Amino acid sequence: MMPSAKKxxxxxRLPGLVVARLLSIALLSMGLSxxxxxxxTAQSQPPPGSGDxxxxxxxxxTPLSGRLLDERTEEVSRDIRCPVCQGLAVAxxxxxxxxxxxxxxxxxxxxxYSDEQVFAYFEASYGEFIRLNPTxxxxxMVVWIAPVIVLLIGFSIVALRLRSASKAxxxxxxxxxxxxxxxxxxxxxADYLDRVRKDLKPTKLEPGT
Amino acid sequence: MNxxxxxxxxxxxxxxxxxxxxxxxxxxxxxxxxxxxxxxPEFDLEDLDGQPWNLERLQGRPAVINFWATWCQPCIWEHPxxxxxxxxxxxxxQFVGVILHDEPDRIRAMVAQRGVWGPSLIDPGSTAAIxxxxxGAPETYFLDKDGIIxxxxxxxVTPELLDELLAPLL
Numbered sequence: 001m002m003p004s005a006k007k008x009x010x011x012x013r014l015p016g017l018v019v020a021r022l023l024s025i026a027l028l029s030m031g032l033s034x035x036x037x038x039x040x041t042a043q044s045q046p047p048p049g050s051g052d053x054x055x056x057x058x059x060x061x062t063p064l065s066g067r068l069l070d071e072r073t074e075e076v077s078r079d080i081r082c083p084v085c086q087g088l089a090v091a092x093x094x095x096x097x098x099x100x101x102x103x104x105x106x107x108x109x110x111x112x113y114s115d116e117q118v119f120a121y122f123e124a125s126y127g128e129f130i131r132l133n134p135t136x137x138x139x140x141m142v143v144w145i146a147p148v149i150v151l152l153i154g155f156s157i158v159a160l161r162l163r164s165a166s167k168a169x170x171x172x173x174x175x176x177x178x179x180x181x182x183x184x185x186x187x188x189x190a191d192y193l194d195r196v197r198k199d200l201k202p203t204k205l206e207p208g209t
Numbered sequence: 210m211n212x213x214x215x216x217x218x219x220x221x222x223x224x225x226x227x228x229x230x231x232x233x234x235x236x237x238x239x240x241x242x243x244x245x246x247x248x249x250p251e252f253d254l255e256d257l258d259g260q261p262w263n264l265e266r267l268q269g270r271p272a273v274i275n276f277w278a279t280w281c282q283p284c285i286w287e288h289p290x291x292x293x294x295x296x297x298x299x300x301x302x303q304f305v306g307v308i309l310h311d312e313p314d315r316i317r318a319m320v321a322q323r324g325v326w327g328p329s330l331i332d333p334g335s336t337a338a339i340x341x342x343x344x345g346a347p348e349t350y351f352l353d354k355d356g357i358i359x360x361x362x363x364x365x366v367t368p369e370l371l372d373e374l375l376a377p378l379l
Contacts, residue, residue: 083344096310097344100335125250125342127243157214 056121059112073106076115079132080105080122089132242342242361249274249356250340256328257313257320262305264356271378272303272352273371275327276338278311279319281346287365288323294371295326301379307332309346353378 064072077091082098090098090105101122108118122130134140244250253263267274275291277284295304304327308316316329332338341350344363351360351374360374 083342097335097338101339103334104336104339122339124243125340127241127342 056113056117059114060117061109061112061114063112064109069106069110072109072115073102076105076109076118077102080119081126081130081132083126083130242358244342244350244358245361247358249350249352249358250337252307252330252332252337252340254307254330254332254337256330257317260328262328262330267303267305267352268354268356270301270303270354271375272305272356273327273375274305274307274341274350274352275347275366276307276309276341276343276349277347278309279315280311281309283365284347285319285323287347288319288326290366290368290371291326292324294366294368294375298375302375303327305330307337309338309343310335351375351378 074091078089080090080101082088082090082093082095082101084095084097085093088098090101093099104121105118108121113121119131128134134143136144249264251264253261255261273291273294277287279285291304294302298304306327306329308329308331313329313331320329330337335343341348347365349362349366350358351362353359359378362370362374
């Protein structure tokens with residue numbers, strides 16, 4: 001059975017609708033994610049009482065040495081922002097400041113300070129800005145949660161739209177009266193037969209072809 | 210429906226634009242320091258003559274700690290301003306310079322040529338600079354007589370700024 005004209009029209013519109021919805025969702029996700037990041041940056045204030053964090057107390061970890069110390073230094077330095085660079089971690093920069101900060105990280109880890117104590121030390125001087133991975137607590141959670149929520153909402157919207165479009169198409173089929181359907185089918189068939197006749201129209205063949 | 214979703218997207222983008230506007234309206238020279246209102250980080254450094262300096266030695270009167278270097282052009286601009294201020298506030302304020310990524314010989318040469326405004330402390334490994342959250346040179350910290358940081362100035366100081374900030378500390 002040939003599909004009705006309206007159904008065909010709906011089917012042609014469907015990919016455009018889906019793309020439009022996906023673009024809207026992407027826009028929403030991006031907007032909310034960036035908004036969350038913007039808020040996080042705007043609220044990048046030191047935690048209460050961190051001003052005296054340069055007195056870190058006793059080391060809470062295990063003193064490291066050798067290859068393990070080098071590896072841990074690299075790992076921790078990857079999460080500390082180089083303050084004189086554009087979006088680079090201390091581990092990835094060769095600036096004097098980054099090299100000095102990396103040396104401090106290494107010394108602190110060698111003395112047995114924990115990762116969190118190392119971060120707290122730099123955070124006391126530079127604020128939360130110095131962390132390349134903001135702590136997942138308080139308002140910062142927006143950065144992690146918002147994209148997931150927005151994606152879920154987006155998928156729900158897409159699913160609902162697809163379902164309603166499918167329902168509408170089925171309803172169109174059911175509502176179409178039989179004479180009209182036959183008329184449409186006859187019209188379509190007539191167009192098709194016209195094209196076939198044109199294609200089969202005898203062509204004069206030149207001798208030798 | 211398309212219009213509704215577009216409107217929702219715009220409503221989400223609008224706050225983002227507001228944040229962008231707020232960010233652009235801020236003075237990029239003014240970087241908030243978490244150390245404002247807190248005790249200044251301790252340091253244990255030596256000056257160009259090998260004399261030891263620490264925070265304890267500064268307490269009892271307001272202090273101006275300036276991180277600078279000879280490779281820093283704004284530091285050269287503000288040098289005569291600091292020389293002048295150190296003379297005007299001679300017995301009232303302690304001016305201290307901390308060298309940021311520079312060679313002591315270059316500092317000696319510049320001080321000899323342009324004048325002295327305070328001890329120039331050598332900071333091996335930039336430990337003091339990191340403890341104070343220094344981003345670059347020049348950066349100046351104003352401490353009250355109890356060693357509390359009351360202001361951080363990014364970029365060169367001016368005579369007016371020095372007078373304005375030091376007046377309430379005296």
